Ligand SMILES: Nc1ncnc2c1ncn2[C@@H]1O[C@H](COP(=O)(O)OP(=O)(O)O)[C@@H](O)[C@H]1O
């Protein structure tokens with residue numbers, strides 16, 4: 001009966017109930033959307049690390065962010081290759097470049113040069129062509145999301161990057177770095193573009209043999225190369241993300257807008273539920289007179305909050321799903337860990353119950369005697 | 374045989390009206406009986422509702438004792454009072470005050486299940502029986518707004534009857550009704566009061582009600598100034 005009373009009153013007061021549901025939808029949608037963009041950006045920050053296929057990276061000392069690594073002697077790679085623990089060790093050169101568009105404008109890009117023939121650390125998703133395209137001396141990949149900023153070139157078009165001729169040999173699918181545009185090519189072309197001497201590289205990717213214990217391998221490399229940093233792939237990824245969170249204000253900016261979303265939602269829920277109770281004071285007084293205890297009234301309000309939360313969560317996630325499917329394959333970063341929606345839903349239910357406390361307090365204070373006024 | 378349903382012993386009630394404490398109900402001793410139609414009459418503001426809600430364990434008295442089954446219940450906990458209200462009393466308010474979001478049948482069932490127990494098949498049967506008895510069987514699934522004021526008040530009486538209370542406590546139940554509906558409601562209440570396990574107490578300042586009274590209690594300024602039984606003969610066991 002308490003659940004029935006709760007739901008019937010909500011349905012009867014459709015307009016205020018819709019208001020409260022809107023508060024929940026606001027929390028689910030606004031916060032959910034912030035989170036997907038945020039996680040999307042996090043992915044961009046460390047994309048090239050996460051998809052490298054390496055167990056560990058060699059970087060210059062004091063590197064706290066993969067996009068700001070110094071340079072290393074390329075011969076380290078040869079030395080490491082000689083170890084029996086190591087399956088492969090491949091240098092990567094990451095440099096800045098300027099793409100000249102057909103219309104004469106320039107677009108800055110991050111050029112990643114990969115060692116042939118393995119092309120370790122290369123692009124991992126293609127919409128046209130394949131990674132093999134980078135074996136070609138002039139081969140370069142651009143991403144489908146960046147085609148527009150390059151003036152819409154097509155595969156096999158010739159472009160200039162920092163006055164060096166390249167050919168678009170493949171088009172990658174949704175591969176972007178935090179800094180924006182990522183293009184991949186081979187080591188030699190990257191050197192040409194950057195004029196970095198042939199004996200230097202940015203980092204070295206290591207894959208250990210399956211039987212090697214990775215931490216042991218890392219320790220051995222550390223001893224062998226005291227002038228460089230040897231770091232596990234996961235740690236480098238985490239460090240890079242942390243660096244951006246701390247140094248760009250992205251963390252606090254997203255945190256701020258998430259909190260605003262939550263506040264807006266909770267205030268809407270609070271006010272509408274409270275209004276609902278104010279409009280229904282007589283009903284609650286009558287219920288009290290007829291034998292409802294304070295706790296029964298509290299339970300009625302609790303069911304109302306729960307009902308509002310569930311409806312709002314359903315609509316909110318529906319909208320969010322529509323939004324995400326609508327913006328898939330756009331330049332908007334978006335990513336959702338699978339544990340996030342359940343956690344977000346649960347958290348929203350808790351918020352909705354918190355938002356209902358004011359209404360609950362009001363409702364339980366209604367005196368049965370006021371049924372006679 | 375009529376029985377004492379509620380005994381008020383030296384009951385007073387004060388209210389703070391913002392400036393001073395006022396004695397709204399002066400020292401009152403009353404026995405309320407079953408098998409009696411008791412009318413509490415008096416001008417507006419004389420304390421009728423205050424007296425009725427004290428009898429109904431809705432308002433706690435400032436001092437005095439409320440005896441039910443020879444036990445003082447005046448200062449029981451809120452939860453105990455709520456449970457006793459549910460079991461012992463039925464309430465009928467001035468404007469029926471049905472829950473507008475619930476159907477007629479659901480309204481009638483509220484006092485059986487509002488503390489969380491599921492609605493039993495037995496309660497459902499009782500609800501159907503009472504609605505039939507009041508000529509409201511075909512309105513069970515109607516919403517209160519679809520009924521006339523008189524029908525609503527009869528639904529309210531049905532709701533008050535669902536737990537077979539020892540007293541029906543009514544606060545001006547006819548004041549908003551036309552003569553015809555008011556007569557139906559009064560006839561119904563009169564009939565319900567003629568049961569040795571049930572009495573009716575009605576607060577009113579409507580003179581049309583007076584002929585129905587077995588007992589008239591007149592209040593003025595928080596004081597019982599007259600308490601008389603019609604029909605002459607003494608029918609209470611003392
Ligand atoms: N909750 C309250 N607070 C302050 N004064 C009250 C309250 N309830 C009733 N009173 C006062 O007590 C007096 C009697 O009220 P009431 O019992 O409602 O009278 P009646 O029902 O006879 O019209 C009135 O003067 C009223 O203003």
Ligand SMILES: [Mg+2]
Nearest residue numbers: 421422423544
């Ligand atoms: Mg009154």
